[in-house]
Amino acid sequence: MHDLPQQLANGLILGALYGLVAIGYTMVYGIVQLINFAHGEIFMVGGFGALTAYLALPGGTTLWLAVPLMLIAGILVSTLVAVGAERFAYRPLRSAPRLAPLITAIGLSIVLQQLVFSFYPDAKKARVFPKIPGDPFELASVTIQRSDIFLIIAAPICMLILGWFVARTRSGRAMQATSQDPDTAKLMGIDTDRVIVMAFAIGAAFAAVAAVAYGLRTGQVDFRMGFILGLKAFTAAVLGGIGNIYGAMLGGLALGLAEGLATAYIQHIPGMHLFGGGAWKDVWAFVLLIVVLLVRPQGLLGERVADRA
Amino acid sequence: MTALLEVENLRVSYGKIEAVKGISFTVNQGEVTTLIGTNGAGKTTTLRTLSGLLRPTAGKISFDGQPLNTVPAHKIVSLGLAHSPEGRHIFPRMTIEENLLLGAFLRKDQAGITADVERAYGLFPILGERRKQAAGTLSGGEQQMLAMGRALMSQPKLLMLDEPSMGLSPLMMQKIMATIVELKASGTTILLVEQNAQAALSLSDQGYVMQTGQIVLTGTGADLLNDESVRKSYLGED
Ligand SMILES: Nc1ncnc2c1ncn2[C@@H]1O[C@H](COP(=O)(O)OP(=O)(O)OP(=O)(O)O)[C@@H](O)[C@H]1O
Ligand SMILES: [Mg+2]
Numbered sequence: 001m002h003d004l005p006q007q008l009a010n011g012l013i014l015g016a017l018y019g020l021v022a023i024g025y026t027m028v029y030g031i032v033q034l035i036n037f038a039h040g041e042i043f044m045v046g047g048f049g050a051l052t053a054y055l056a057l058p059g060g061t062t063l064w065l066a067v068p069l070m071l072i073a074g075i076l077v078s079t080l081v082a083v084g085a086e087r088f089a090y091r092p093l094r095s096a097p098r099l100a101p102l103i104t105a106i107g108l109s110i111v112l113q114q115l116v117f118s119f120y121p122d123a124k125k126a127r128v129f130p131k132i133p134g135d136p137f138e139l140a141s142v143t144i145q146r147s148d149i150f151l152i153i154a155a156p157i158c159m160l161i162l163g164w165f166v167a168r169t170r171s172g173r174a175m176q177a178t179s180q181d182p183d184t185a186k187l188m189g190i191d192t193d194r195v196i197v198m199a200f201a202i203g204a205a206f207a208a209v210a211a212v213a214y215g216l217r218t219g220q221v222d223f224r225m226g227f228i229l230g231l232k233a234f235t236a237a238v239l240g241g242i243g244n245i246y247g248a249m250l251g252g253l254a255l256g257l258a259e260g261l262a263t264a265y266i267q268h269i270p271g272m273h274l275f276g277g278g279a280w281k282d283v284w285a286f287v288l289l290i291v292v293l294l295v296r297p298q299g300l301l302g303e304r305v306a307d308r309a
Numbered sequence: 310m311t312a313l314l315e316v317e318n319l320r321v322s323y324g325k326i327e328a329v330k331g332i333s334f335t336v337n338q339g340e341v342t343t344l345i346g347t348n349g350a351g352k353t354t355t356l357r358t359l360s361g362l363l364r365p366t367a368g369k370i371s372f373d374g375q376p377l378n379t380v381p382a383h384k385i386v387s388l389g390l391a392h393s394p395e396g397r398h399i400f401p402r403m404t405i406e407e408n409l410l411l412g413a414f415l416r417k418d419q420a421g422i423t424a425d426v427e428r429a430y431g432l433f434p435i436l437g438e439r440r441k442q443a444a445g446t447l448s449g450g451e452q453q454m455l456a457m458g459r460a461l462m463s464q465p466k467l468l469m470l471d472e473p474s475m476g477l478s479p480l481m482m483q484k485i486m487a488t489i490v491e492l493k494a495s496g497t498t499i500l501l502v503e504q505n506a507q508a509a510l511s512l513s514d515q516g517y518v519m520q521t522g523q524i525v526l527t528g529t530g531a532d533l534l535n536d537e538s539v540r541k542s543y544l545g546e547d
Contacts, residue, residue, distance in 0.1 A: 074349055133508075135385070170414075173410075173414075174401065174413065175410055176400070176402075177400055177403070180400045180401060180402055181398055181400055183362050183382075183394075183398070184394060184398040184400070185411075186361070186362060186382040186383045187362070187382065187386060187391075187392050187394065188383075188386065188412060188414045188415075188459075189383050189384070189386040189387055189414045189415040189463070190383055190409045190411075190414060191381075191383045192383065193387070307522070
C-alpha cells in the first residue's frame with residue numbers, strides 16, 4: 001500500500017475528467033429530464049475541434065498559446081453541435097413520449113461518430129494529440145504528469161464558475177426555477193426554451209474542456225473516445241444524484257477513486273487475485289454504482305423524488 | 310366600467326377531448342370576478358390558457374386591448390397578467406424570499422422590488438418571519454400565501470387565483486379571502502376560481518358558473534348567491 005498517495009492522485013485526476021463530462025448529463029437531465037446519450041459524442045467532437053485548431057497553427061507554436069486556442073475551438077464545436085442537436089433533434093420531440101428523444105439521442109450519437117469517422121481526415125484510427133512536454137512533477141511520493149496539470153487547474157475553475165453562475169446570476173436562478181417547475185417558471189416570465197439551450201451549451205463547454213484534458217493526457221483523440229467515457233460520466237452523474245451539479249463532480253471523483261483503487265488493490269485481497277488490474281476496472285465502476293443506488297437510490301447528493309413533485 | 314379582459318368563444322382541447330367549449334366572459338377593471346363550477350368543469354384549463362400555458366383551438370382573448378392568443382407564456386406576465394396556479398406550485402427548493410424575487414423576474418427597478426417584498430411580508434407576516442426557509446417545508450396555507458405574494462410581485466393589472474383556499478383551514482381561508490378584499494381595495498383586478506362558492510361569490514362583483522366546459526349562468530355575486538340552482542349545486546342546500 002506504499003503507493004496509496006499515488007493511486008489516490010490518479011483516481012482523483014481521472015475522476016475530475018468524469019466529473020466534467022457528467023455535468024452535461026446532469027444539467028440537461030435536471031432541466032428537461034432527458035438523458036442525452038449523445039453527450040459522449042459532444043465530448044468527442046470537442047476533442048476533434050481542438051485538434052483542428054492545433055493543426056491549423058504554424059508548427060512550433062508554444063503550447064501556452066496553443067492550448068487556450070484549442071480550448072476555444074473545442075468549446076465552439078461542442079457547443080454548436082449540442083445546441084444544434086437541441087434545436088433540430090430534441091426540441092421537436094419535447095412533447096413526444098419519453099422514448100422518442102432517448103432513441104434520437106442514441107441515433108445522434110451514432111451519426112456523430114460516423115461523421116467524424118468518415119469525413120475527418122485520417123480519423124479512421126486514433127489521431128495524435130499534443131502532450132505537454134517535460135518531466136513529470138514529483139510531490140513527495142506522488143508523480144503527476146505535466147499534461148494533467150491542465151485538468152487539475154481547469155476542473156476546479158470550471159466548478160467554481162458554474163457554482164457562482166447557478167447561485168448568483170439571473171440566468172442561474174432562471175435555470176433553478178425551470179428545473180424545479182418549468183410551467184411555473186414560464187408564469188414568472190422565464191423563457192424556458194432559452195434556459196434549455198443554456199443547459200445544453202454549458203454541458204457541451206464542460207465536455208470540450210474535458211476533451212482537451214483527455215487529449216493532452218492520452219496523447220490522442222479517437223472517434224470512439226466518447227463511448228466508454230460517456231458511459232462512465234453518465235454513471236458518475238447518477239452516482240452523485242442526477243440533476244445536481246455538485247453531485248456530478250462528486251460522483252465523478254468517487255468513480256475515479258473507486259476505479260483507481262480497485263485496479264491497484266483488489267488483487268491483493270485474498271481470494272480476489274483474479275479480479276484486479278485494468279481489465280476489471282469498468283466492472284468495479286458499475287459495482288460501485290449498484291451499491292450506492294441500493295443504499296441511496298437518489299444518489300449521493302440527489303433529492304428524493306418526492307421533493308420534486 | 311372598462312373591460313380589462315375579454316374572452317370570446319374560447320375553445321381548448323387536450324388532444325381529442327375538448328375541455329373548454331366556447332366560453333365568453335369579461336373581467337372589468339378594478340373588480341373581483343369569480344368562476345365557479347364542479348370538478349372538471351374547465352376552470353383551470355381556462356386560466357392556463359389565459360396565461361399562455363395552453364393554446365386555444367378557437368376564440369379570442371383580449372387583455373388590456375391586446376390579443377393574447379399567440380403571445381408566448383413567458384411574455385404574458387410582462388403585459389400585466391399574473392397567475393397563481395392551482396396547487397400553489399411554489400419552487401420547493403428555494404427560500405421564501407427567492408420565490409418572491411422570482412415573481413419579479415422581469416422587473417429591473419431594484420428599489421421597487423425590495424419595497425414589494427416588504428409589502429408581501431406586511432400582507433403575510435408569517436412569510437417575513439420565515440424568509441430564509443425552503444418553501445417546500447411550508448404548510449399548505451403558508452405555501453398558498455407565498456404563491457399569492459409571488460404573483461403580486463410582478464405588479465399585475467390582473468391577478469388570477471386558482472382555488473386559493475384549497476385544502477386550507479377555515480381560519481386560513483378567511484385570511485386569504487380578507488386579503489383578496491384588501492387587494493381589490495388597493496386597485497388590483499382579480500379573476501378568482503373557487504370551490505368555496507359562498508365565500509367567493511360574497512366578495513365578487515361578477516360571477517360565472519361553469520359546467521362541463523360551458524358557462525351556464527352569469528350574474529353579479531349577489532345574484533348568483535340567491536340563485537336557486539347555484540344554492541342547490543354549489544352551496545349544498547336542497
Ligand atoms: N393535462 C390534461 N390532459 C387531458 N385532460 C385534461 C388535462 N387537464 C385537464 N383535463 C380534463 O379537462 C377537463 C377540465 O379540467 P380542469 O382542470 O380545467 O377542471 P377544473 O374546472 O379546474 O376542475 P377542478 O375544480 O377539479 O380543479 C377535465 O375533464 C379534465 O379531466
Ligand atoms: Mg381546477
